[in-house]
Amino acid sequence: MSEHDTPSRNASGGAGKALAVLLVLAAAALAAYFYMKNKNVELALPTGEQLEEHSAQPEPAPSLPPSAPEPLPQAPEAAVPVPPDPGPDPTPSVTMQATAPRTDKVLTLEFIEDLAAYLAAAYQPGGSDGNQGSSGLTTATFRKLNMRYGVELHGLDVDHGDPQTGRKQALDHLMSPIVLRLAYDLLAQDLLDALARAGSAQTRRFATAGGTAERPLSPAQVREMFDLYAARVRDTGRTFQNFASRPDLVRLMDRYFQVMRDVNAAYARYADLEASGAGDKALDALSLEIKSAINEREALRRELLRGTRPSGGSSLTDGDVLDIAAWVARRLAADPEAINAVGALASLSRELAETMQRYEPSAHD
Numbered sequence: 001m002s003e004h005d006t007p008s009r010n011a012s013g014g015a016g017k018a019l020a021v022l023l024v025l026a027a028a029a030l031a032a033y034f035y036m037k038n039k040n041v042e043l044a045l046p047t048g049e050q051l052e053e054h055s056a057q058p059e060p061a062p063s064l065p066p067s068a069p070e071p072l073p074q075a076p077e078a079a080v081p082v083p084p085d086p087g088p089d090p091t092p093s094v095t096m097q098a099t100a101p102r103t104d105k106v107l108t109l110e111f112i113e114d115l116a117a118y119l120a121a122a123y124q125p126g127g128s129d130g131n132q133g134s135s136g137l138t139t140a141t142f143r144k145l146n147m148r149y150g151v152e153l154h155g156l157d158v159d160h161g162d163p164q165t166g167r168k169q170a171l172d173h174l175m176s177p178i179v180l181r182l183a184y185d186l187l188a189q190d191l192l193d194a195l196a197r198a199g200s201a202q203t204r205r206f207a208t209a210g211g212t213a214e215r216p217l218s219p220a221q222v223r224e225m226f227d228l229y230a231a232r233v234r235d236t237g238r239t240f241q242n243f244a245s246r247p248d249l250v251r252l253m254d255r256y257f258q259v260m261r262d263v264n265a266a267y268a269r270y271a272d273l274e275a276s277g278a279g280d281k282a283l284d285a286l287s288l289e290i291k292s293a294i295n296e297r298e299a300l301r302r303e304l305l306r307g308t309r310p311s312g313g314s315s316l317t318d319g320d321v322l323d324i325a326a327w328v329a330r331r332l333a334a335d336p337e338a339i340n341a342v343g344a345l346a347s348l349s350r351e352l353a354e355t356m357q358r359y360e361p362s363a364h365d
Contacts (some may be wrong), residue, residue, distance in 0.1 A: 104183045106173045111155025112187055116194035118148065120202050123225040125217065128204040136224045142236065142316075143323045175331065177344035184348050188355065196361035199225050219362045230356035231315040237349025238310040239321055243328050244343035249307045250332060253325050256300040263297055266290045 103109055122140035124130035131137050148154055150167060158166035173179060199222040205212045217225070243249055270286050301322070308321050316324075331338040 104186055106157050106170050107183055107187060108155055108157050109190065111149070112190050113194050114155045115149070116191060116198045118145075119195060119229060120198035120225065123199070123202070123217075123228065125204060125221045125224065128206055129212065130204070136221065136228055138225075138228055138232070140232075141323070142320050142327070146323070146327060171331070171334075175335070175338050175341040177340050180341060180344045180348060184352070188352060192356065192359050192361075195226070195229075196222065196359075199361060222361045226356050226359060226361055228315075230353045233349050233356065234353035235310050235314045235316045236320075236324060237346045237353065238314075239308050239316065239324050240328070240342050240349060241346035242308045242310075243325070244339055244346055246307065249304070250328075250339070252300065252304055252307065253329050256297065256304050257326065257329055259293060259297045259300060263290065263293045266293055 119138070119140055122138045123136060124139065125136045126132075126134045130139075149156065150170075151163060153160055153163060153166045153170070156166065156170050158169040160166055174183065199217055202217045203214050204217065205214045243253070266286065266289055270283065270290065273282055273286060304325060305318055305321060308325060309316070309318075314321075328342055331342065
């Protein structure tokens with residue numbers, strides 16, 4: 001007998017040990033399975049073929065030298081208790097998760113519904129009482145939206161008793177790239193769905209052979225409304241991007257608004273001099289000062305528009321661009337670091353515009 005041969009009695013003991021180990025492992029696996037099933041965790045169990053493959057190959061007996069003493073018998077290991085299967089989780093927990101509210105700390109679902117209703121009401125299809133042209137238009141502007149939500153604070157969860165405090169609460173929360181991204185991911189789809197519903201519920205008066213008739217917006221008109229707002233959002237984002245990427249425009253913007261204040265102050269001084277009975281010489285000198293300031297203001301205005309208007313045409317008017325510039329100027333005057341949030345607004349505006357163009361309102365009304 002060679003040193004690698006194993007006495008037959010030890011082979012029997014090794015096989016018994018292997019069988020005991022397999023039984024213990026099987027009991028532990030079953031216990032873990034039922035425990036994890038109770039916790040609703042999916043387990044990938046081996047197939048029957050895999051089980052047969054492993055069970056058909058007993059563990060080989062250990063090789064012992066001839067002089068080695070026979071190993072002592074091991075005490076049997078206690079079987080792991082198998083907990084009872086309680087069955088699937090109760091339905092209420094699933095329902096609670098499915099109906100969890102989707103909202104932001106400041107931007108509520110009421111804000112989403114109000115914004116959608118406002119935008120839908122502002123859309124005027126071609127040939128309607130509000131728009132005799134052939135293409136649709138909107139009466140919504142950046143300034144009007146800022147007034148409704150930045151001053152009147154419709155749908156915002158802030159202090160409504162003090163509008164200035166409420167506005168600061170909203171801006172302090174939202175003027176962060178991370179918060180803007182989270183709010184977008186949370187509410188953008190809700191906004192599009194709400195806009196589709198609001199658009200389908202709109203009615204307009206249209207000319208007919210016998211006069212006028214009121215009828216709901218057609219699917220094509222709701223589609224036009226989405227495309228119209230997608231263009232506005234895209235061009236607003238491009239304007240934000242110009243400010244976020246060009247510090248020279250920020251400086252130009254600051255100079256423009258300073259000259260505007262100078263013009264207004266000069267007019268006020270002129271009114272005071274005139275009311276006090278000042279002579280023509282003093283009034284003429286101040287008139288020249290006002291004229292010079294106006295010329296500088298208009299030159300800066302043209303330069304600012306050249307730098308901020310999106311290339312290749314834009315759906316925004318000059319007034320829209322300057323209103324956006326004024327809004328950015330106020331944000332940066334309060335906090336220069338807000339330029340990062342302006343860049344985030346640019347990116348999210350482009351993303352929303354693309355999503356609006358792909359969106360199918362007829363499938364969600």
